[in-house]
Amino acid sequence: MTTEQTTRRHPMTWVPTLYLAEGLPFYAVALIAGLMYKSLGVPNDQIAHWTGLIGLAWVFKSLWSPFLEAASSKKMIVVIFQLIGGASLGLVALSLQLPLYFAISVALLGVVAIASATHDIAADGLYIASLSNKQQAAYAGWQGAFFNAAKFISLGGLVILAGYLEKQMDAAHAWMIIFGILGVMMITLGLYHSWALPGTKNLPMEKSMSGVFLTLKDVIVDFFKKPGIWIAIIFIILFRAGEGQVQTIGPLFLRDAKELGGLGLSTDEVGIVYGTAGTIAFLAGSVLGGYFTSWLGLRRALPVLIVAMNLPNLVFVFLSTSLPGNLAIVATALSVEMFGYGFGFVGVILFIMQVVAVGKYQTAHYALGTGVMQLGFVLFKMISGDIQVALGYKHFFVWALISALPVLLLSRFLNIKDEEKVIETA
Secondary structure, three states: OOOOOEEHHHHHHOHHHHHHHHHHHHHHHHHHHHHHHHOOOOOOHHHHHOOOOOOOOOOOOOHHHHHHHHHHOHHHHHHHHHHHHHHHOOOOOOOOOOHHHHHHHHHHHHHHHHHHHHHHHHHHHHHHHHOOOOHHHOOOHHHHHHHHHHHHHHHHHHHHHHHHHHOOOOHHHHHHHHHHHHHHHHHHHHHHHHOOOOOOOOOOOOHHHHHHHHHHHHHHHHHOOOOOOOHHHHHHHOOOOOHHHHHHHHHHHOOOOOHHOOOOOHHHHHHHHHHHHHHHHHHHHHHHHHHHHHHOHHHHHHHHHHHHHHHHHHHHHHHHHHOOOOOHHHHHHHHHHHHHHHHHHHHHHHHHHHHOOOOOHHHHHHHHHHHHHHHHHHHHHHOOOOOOHHHHHHHHHHHHHOOOOHHHHHHHHOOOOOOHHHHHHH
């Protein structure tokens, strides 16, 4: 591993903005792109398939993470990939005026995803290398807050702006402005971080590239030798089966016309219900889910977390059946769904952290575990559009509920140790 010497700079000058820069391109691909394509008339199955495929970058990022150690500094990688991501987002904006805009924009969003995934590795590494253990704990809250601030800016700000612009001009020009803003924001953050990030000077690498390959091989082999790993992998993949489909099709359902089974909301209305009330409910659910699991213990809390994450998807069955025209009803329903999503999602994170990642390569195995988690999300995201087109919205949301049953049953077969009993018998 490369060791680094850092120039001292106050963490508040760069930690919040660093994790804002992690979140912006992620949500641009995961959320904003789907709503943009919906406004441009792309079918649901194509939206789900291609935006899901792009998400594979975050699945496999851990496989190339060891090779980033060969770069002269983590700061350089962070800044370069922020600038690449910003430039690519700007090119997405320009591509919307081309005849083959869909293919070109999907390819460019793929570049954004790869740049963002690579940036995430270097950013997390810079955070760890630049701060003491005490500082890492102290500023961990700022990480999550500003990563989620990117979601608030994306859905609560830019999507609302897109809806306003769509009423003033054609959809392509409206979304061109939105992705142009995203590109400018990322480039501005990159230029700012060229000054603000801790300066680094690398010492000689302790391992050759062949040594990196051997370490990577050992990490992967050791991961798959863990007792019960295949049941754990299946559990992690299935954990997001219902959520991956609902989070993909839900916003498209809100946008589709009522005669097509949707709610017929405008783009800005979707931004209001998801980006404000929905985001607040998600954050509240996440915090309470963490405290709940800490109080009860992961083994006993996990079934409750799975139910909490999936049962609120009943609101989509209600919405697709009743098709309410009152935005307050829609916002309330989606707040319930997002609260449950936030509350239950901590289950899979803690399972990976406390069960799967334990051992010799804890950090690397956590990265592999979260990659498996993202793989599950991507797989169900990619097929969700085809299933929705085949079933229609009403039956699709019922199917999404049924998709959660296998993981609930599988949770009974997991070997999760009761931490309190381990302590007692130690």
